[in-house]
Amino acid sequence: MDIKEKIAKIEELLDVDEGTLTEDTVLAELDEWDSMSILSLIVYFDEECGKNISGEEIKDFEIVKDIMDLM
Amino acid sequence: MTDQAERKYVLITGAASDVGRVLALDLSSEYDLLLTDYDVEELENTAKAIREHSSANVILWEQDLLDGETIETSLAEVLKDHGITVSKFIHLAGFCRKAPLKMMRHSDYNDAFKLMVTSAAMIIKSLTSRKINARALDAALLVSSSSAIRGVKTFSAYGAAKAAMNGLMRNLAIELAPRVRVNSILPGGMITRATEALYEDEAFRSRAEKLYPLGIGTPDKLKGMVRLLLSDDADWITGQEIVIDGGRTTDGTE
Numbered sequence: 001m002d003i004k005e006k007i008a009k010i011e012e013l014l015d016v017d018e019g020t021l022t023e024d025t026v027l028a029e030l031d032e033w034d035s036m037s038i039l040s041l042i043v044y045f046d047e048e049c050g051k052n053i054s055g056e057e058i059k060d061f062e063i064v065k066d067i068m069d070l071m
Numbered sequence: 072m073t074d075q076a077e078r079k080y081v082l083i084t085g086a087a088s089d090v091g092r093v094l095a096l097d098l099s100s101e102y103d104l105l106l107t108d109y110d111v112e113e114l115e116n117t118a119k120a121i122r123e124h125s126s127a128n129v130i131l132w133e134q135d136l137l138d139g140e141t142i143e144t145s146l147a148e149v150l151k152d153h154g155i156t157v158s159k160f161i162h163l164a165g166f167c168r169k170a171p172l173k174m175m176r177h178s179d180y181n182d183a184f185k186l187m188v189t190s191a192a193m194i195i196k197s198l199t200s201r202k203i204n205a206r207a208l209d210a211a212l213l214v215s216s217s218s219a220i221r222g223v224k225t226f227s228a229y230g231a232a233k234a235a236m237n238g239l240m241r242n243l244a245i246e247l248a249p250r251v252r253v254n255s256i257l258p259g260g261m262i263t264r265a266t267e268a269l270y271e272d273e274a275f276r277s278r279a280e281k282l283y284p285l286g287i288g289t290p291d292k293l294k295g296m297v298r299l300l301l302s303d304d305a306d307w308i309t310g311q312e313i314v315i316d317g318g319r320t321t322d323g324t325e
Contacts, residue, residue, distance in 0.1 A: 015201045036246065 006068045013040045023065040045070060078103045078127070079207075080155050081301065082194070084136060085163035087113035089263035090214070093290035094161065094297055096120060099127035101298075105149070105157055107132040108164070130155070136164050136190040137182055143193055147203040156207035157198050159301045162191040162236070163214045167229040175228060183232035188239055195243060199251060206250065210301045213240050213255040217316045220257065233257075237312050244310030252309040254300050259316025261288040285317035292317070 001009070007021050014021075014032045027033045038058045045053040049071060061067055080103045085091045087108035095104055099121045108114040111133060118129045132149045134142060150156065167183045168175070191213055198208035218226050219234035237255050244253040260279065262270050270276050270287070279287050296315055299305050314320055 015206075017201060 001071060003068070006071050007064065009044075009071070010064060010067055013037065013044055021064050023063065023068065025064045027061055027063060027066075041067065079158035080105050080128075080130075081159040081161060082107070082132075082157045082198070083161045083163060084108070084190070084194070085165060085214075087117050088163065089265065090258075090261075090290040090293065091163050092117045092120060094163070094294065096124055097294045098298070098301075099125040099129075102159065102301075103128040103130075103155075105130045105132055105155070107134050107136070109135055109137075109166070136186050139185055139189050139193060142190055143197050143203075146194060146197045150204060156205050158207050158209050160194060160198055160208060160211040161214065161297065161301075162187075162194065162212070164190065165214065165216070165229070165233070167232065169225040169229055171225055172227055180228045180231070183228040184235060187232040188235045191236060192239055192243075195247075195251075195253070199247060208251050210305075211240075211243070211251060211253045212297060212300050213237070213253070215240075215255040215257045215312065217257045217259045217314060217320055219312075220314075221320060240312070241310050248309060252300075252305065254305075254309060254311045254313065256293065256296055256300070257312055257314045257316070258293055259283065259288055259314075259319045261290060261292070263290055282322075283317040283319050284322055288315075288317050 003023070007023070008018070011018055011021050014030065014037045016030065016032050038055050041058050042053060042055060045051040051070060053070060081098055082105045083091055083095055084107050086095050086106035087110045091108065095106060095117055098104065104121065104127055106114060106117060106129065114131055118131060121127060121129050130149070130153050132146065134145050136142065165187050167186070168179045195208070195211055198204045199206060213236045215236045216229070216233040218230040219237055223230060240253050240255045247253060260266065270279065293315055296313055300308065300313070
């Protein structure tokens, strides 16, 4: 998956408009960065990447790139 | 009548049924309507009745709700084609085969759950999506039944699916708060086009009259609560089952 595809996937998981995110977008500044987004990422990492990532770990993410690094 | 520019769309499934038509007609003074039903001919009649009665926009969505895989794409398409978003959702579709257990088929149960539970979840999923509906949904109302909380012979698939709708309702009420309120109503037995033949039987009718402290109900009796639950006047009400049955399920008279 290239950078563009990863960002598109994250936009889908966070349900933000296409083209809103860059690698440097600060997650805490997004209205959509809430518990449901974190749960969506947990399920995504588990089912699509075979990775068991906890909510605590995801809460420590600061920017979009932190999510991409695990994809 | 609400100003044309401020009008919001209500999506009603099962809109060709007697209850669907009564609710759609009532809501057409305040909302525009996106209607669906498996009976396309009767749905056209509902649309015609509304157009004669009000200036509301009426759009028909042709979709078989038993075909679950296509619900999301076809709803996205109809919203996009008409350039609309939907703010309110009433899930009324509830046709189900009723027979003694020994005559019930696996597919009867699957179909009941697909139509009443799964399709509601998929529709709400689409309506809360930014991409598909600009997250416009703010109230969803699932039309359950008093048979969700009372047993009736031959109603096993229907009653089970209607009860599952209430489980879906409660879970989504929490998951989607504070953006979307999700509630259900549990109507008792009513005289409708589908049941009027039963009530023509004098014995059945007099028994029903005794069972319902406030008398035998009609679809009209649901209008007030439906309007309330869709409106901002209910903005602190979510996750609730509201029984509308003329007092029947409360009556403890021996």
